[in-house]
Amino acid sequence: MNALITGASRGLGLALVTRYAARADWHVFAVARDPDASEELARAVRDSGGRITVVTADVAMADAGMTIASKVGGKTLDLLVNNAGAMDEHELADLTQDDLVEIFKVNAFAPLLVTQALRKKLASGAKIVNITSVLGSIARAGEGYLAYGMSKAALNMLTKKLASELHDVAVLSLHPGWVQTRMGGPGASITVDTSADGMVRVIDGFDRRRSGSYLAYDGSNIPW
Ligand SMILES: NC(=O)c1ccc[n+]([C@@H]2O[C@H](COP(=O)([O-])OP(=O)(O)OC[C@H]3O[C@@H](n4cnc5c(N)ncnc54)[C@H](OP(=O)(O)O)[C@@H]3O)[C@@H](O)[C@H]2O)c1
Numbered sequence: 001m002n003a004l005i006t007g008a009s010r011g012l013g014l015a016l017v018t019r020y021a022a023r024a025d026w027h028v029f030a031v032a033r034d035p036d037a038s039e040e041l042a043r044a045v046r047d048s049g050g051r052i053t054v055v056t057a058d059v060a061m062a063d064a065g066m067t068i069a070s071k072v073g074g075k076t077l078d079l080l081v082n083n084a085g086a087m088d089e090h091e092l093a094d095l096t097q098d099d100l101v102e103i104f105k106v107n108a109f110a111p112l113l114v115t116q117a118l119r120k121k122l123a124s125g126a127k128i129v130n131i132t133s134v135l136g137s138i139a140r141a142g143e144g145y146l147a148y149g150m151s152k153a154a155l156n157m158l159t160k161k162l163a164s165e166l167h168d169v170a171v172l173s174l175h176p177g178w179v180q181t182r183m184g185g186p187g188a189s190i191t192v193d194t195s196a197d198g199m200v201r202v203i204d205g206f207d208r209r210r211s212g213s214y215l216a217y218d219g220s221n222i223p224w
Pocket residue numbers: 006007008009010011012013032033034057058059060061082083084085086106131132133134175176177178179180181182183184185188
């Protein structure tokens with residue numbers, strides 16, 4: 001079995017990489033834009049006994065999909081996790097077009113373009129997991145995180161569109177909870193281990209019958 005996970009340098013992406021690489025029958029393609037800057041990823045690679053291949057790609061760049069696809073080569077993928085994500089905390093009064101383009105490139109365009117590039121490499125029955133946020137829920141929209149919420153709502157639409165268009169794979173929008181990573185901050189409500197263990201359980205139990213779902217790390221449904 002082969003998985004490809006973006007945003008593998010730290011946080012939740014790295015935690016997912018180590019979990020799948022710990023499974024004897026899995027190989028993981030770990031995508032990071034600057035892998036040499038991550039000692040944790042280097043350690044995970046050393047400890048994996050050859051089960052992790054590092055792919056250097058900045059998912060915000062237009063050619064990232066091609067770079068990633070060529071590294072995967074002739075292998076088929078059973079799991080694609082579009083995890084790389086960026087935060088933006090500008091408020092309505094000071095958001096610029098550049099801020100918006102930047103966050104949409106990482107959080108919404110990249111998952112589409114990486115999926116597009118890898119489409120033909122996805123095994124029948126493969127799972128595409130888009131790491132979203134509850135802040136992308138239109139039903140629960142509140143004050144703050146304007147650009148981030150918009151970008152994750154766009155990502156959620158991608159989940160629905162892919163679920164409608166790709167009949168041989170299962171597509172999921174997965175909210176990791178509020179997690180103690182660089183993005184979530186030290187005051188977040190759950191640890192990386194709690195979130196990653198929960199997400200792996202949800203992904204393991206997920207299949208085509210529920211394609212197009214919006215779930216949290218504990219398996220609960222989130223309203224769109
Ligand atoms: N933490 C939370 O509370 C929380 C809540 C809801 C959703 N999420 C989502 O969970 C996912 C993982 O976030 P996290 O909490 O683990 O945050 P994190 O620790 O800040 O990690 C973000 C990851 O995304 C990568 N990344 C960002 N821009 C990239 C780019 N242009 N190309 C390649 N990689 C890029 C980062 O790589 P570098 O090391 O190179 O910067 C890093 O590996 C994100 O999609 C985030 O939106 C997190």
